[in-house]
Amino acid sequence: MALFKGAGVAIVTPMKENFDVNYDKLEEIINDQIANGTDAIIITGTTGESSTLSEEEHSECIRAAVAMVNKRVPIIAGTGSNSTLTAIQLSQDAEQAGVDGLLIVTPYYNKATQNGLIHHYSKIAASVDLPIILYNVPGRTGCALLPATVAALAKDVEQIVGIKDATGDITNALRIMQLTNGDFDLYSGEDGMVIPLLSAGGIGVISVMSNIAPRFTHDLVMSYLNGEHEKALKMQLKALPLCDALFCEVNPIPVKTAMNLMGWQVGPLREPLTAMEPEHVEKLRAAMREFGIALA
Numbered sequence: 001m002a003l004f005k006g007a008g009v010a011i012v013t014p015m016k017e018n019f020d021v022n023y024d025k026l027e028e029i030i031n032d033q034i035a036n037g038t039d040a041i042i043i044t045g046t047t048g049e050s051s052t053l054s055e056e057e058h059s060e061c062i063r064a065a066v067a068m069v070n071k072r073v074p075i076i077a078g079t080g081s082n083s084t085l086t087a088i089q090l091s092q093d094a095e096q097a098g099v100d101g102l103l104i105v106t107p108y109y110n111k112a113t114q115n116g117l118i119h120h121y122s123k124i125a126a127s128v129d130l131p132i133i134l135y136n137v138p139g140r141t142g143c144a145l146l147p148a149t150v151a152a153l154a155k156d157v158e159q160i161v162g163i164k165d166a167t168g169d170i171t172n173a174l175r176i177m178q179l180t181n182g183d184f185d186l187y188s189g190e191d192g193m194v195i196p197l198l199s200a201g202g203i204g205v206i207s208v209m210s211n212i213a214p215r216f217t218h219d220l221v222m223s224y225l226n227g228e229h230e231k232a233l234k235m236q237l238k239a240l241p242l243c244d245a246l247f248c249e250v251n252p253i254p255v256k257t258a259m260n261l262m263g264w265q266v267g268p269l270r271e272p273l274t275a276m277e278p279e280h281v282e283k284l285r286a287a288m289r290e291f292g293i294a295l296a
Contacts, residue, residue: 002185003101003131003161004074005203005225006039007217009210010047012256013061015267021057022267027068029211029264034072037218038210041069042103045078046140047208047252052270055086059093066098080105080135084120088127101131103164103206108141114149125159132159133206137166137189147172151179164189164206165197173200191217192243195236198224208246209239212258212293238291245287248280258284263296 011033014025030041043065044050044058053061062077069075077094079102081087091102106112107120125132134153138144144167153160165173166189173186177200188197191209198204198221210217216235224232246254252269257276259266261284269275276284288295 002203003076003133004040006221007037007204007210007214008040008042008074008076008187008206009033009038009214009217010042010045010206010208011065012211012252012259012266013044013048013050013053014264015270017267019268019270021053021061023064025264025266026061026064029266030065030068033210033214034069036214038073038214039204039218039221040074040076041065042076042078042206043099045103045135045206046105046137047211047255048078049252049270049273050078050080052273055090058090059097062094062099063097074100076101076103076133078103078105078135079124080107082107082110084123087120087124091124091128091130095128095130099130101133101161102128103133103135105135105137106141106143106145108143111143114146117143117145117149118152121153121160122157125157128159130159131161132157133185133187134160134163135166135189136163139166139168147175147179150176150184154180154184161185162187166190168193170196170200173197173202177201190243191246192236192240194220195224195232198232208251208255209243211255212246212262212288213239213242213291242287242291242293245280245284248283249276254280254284257281258288258293261285261288261295262293 014022079090136145162185186202188205
């Protein structure tokens with residue numbers, strides 16, 4: 001059984017002006033997401049600035065989010081690291097906190113071999129008793145999970161149940177589904193490619209856009225899954241300019257900027273991420289208005 005179908009939000013980590021995590025604001029955002037149809041909460045993913053959270057903060061964010069969600073929807077913790085031992089510790093902490101599953105990005109910078117990736121994921125899976133979604137985003141990590149490697153992990157490691165594919169390559173997704181006989185949970189990792197990935201056999205999206213348009217993102221996926229393909233395609237095409245604006249600078253700079261433009265007051269980004277360039281802010285503002293998002 002899939003961890004979830006539909007739209008999971010790769011939720012931001014709100015910060016106070018002194019860069020401490022703003023837990024009150026996180027709870028407010030989580031409640032709004034669930035009220036607007038979001039099907040799963042993904043906490044401490046890369047959109048949640050996990051790379052600049054300390055290990056203590058990382059685990060505390062997960063514990064807090066589990067309590068805030070309170071079993072209303074599945075909660076999935078991002079616990080990836082470029083260190084296998086660190087990923088194991090974060091995954092064990094998340095399991096103890098009570099999450100429903102893990103999202104584990106490929107190790108970054110190390111550029112592990114495919115055999116190294118099999119060892120990495122196998123050891124993490126052996127350390128916990130939770131379903132795991134692989135996260136393949138080579139444009140950010142410099143490390144790609146090849147379809148044959150994904151298929152081998154799916155076959156040999158029972159807890160590895162799915163993949164968040166952010167390669168931007170539909171053929172890659174198709175090959176994964178071919179090699180796994182379609183018996184693998186495929187999630188789009190790019191908001192601009194939700195419908196293509198669903199057409200390849202996907203069951204949802206792990207979404208950045210859902211931070212600012214949760215109901216729309218949920219409806220986009222469910223329209224397709226419910227057979228309303230023409231409606232879903234029109235929604236996807238409508239969202240493309242907003243998707244472009246949300247990635248005109250490195251994620252999560254634009255989405256946190258967008259939330260602040262909406263009045264969410266999610267605070268600053270931790271360095272080395274910095275404030276969005278003024279011309280890009282105007283591009284984002286225009287795309288949000290065109291899409292129909294109310295600004296503060």
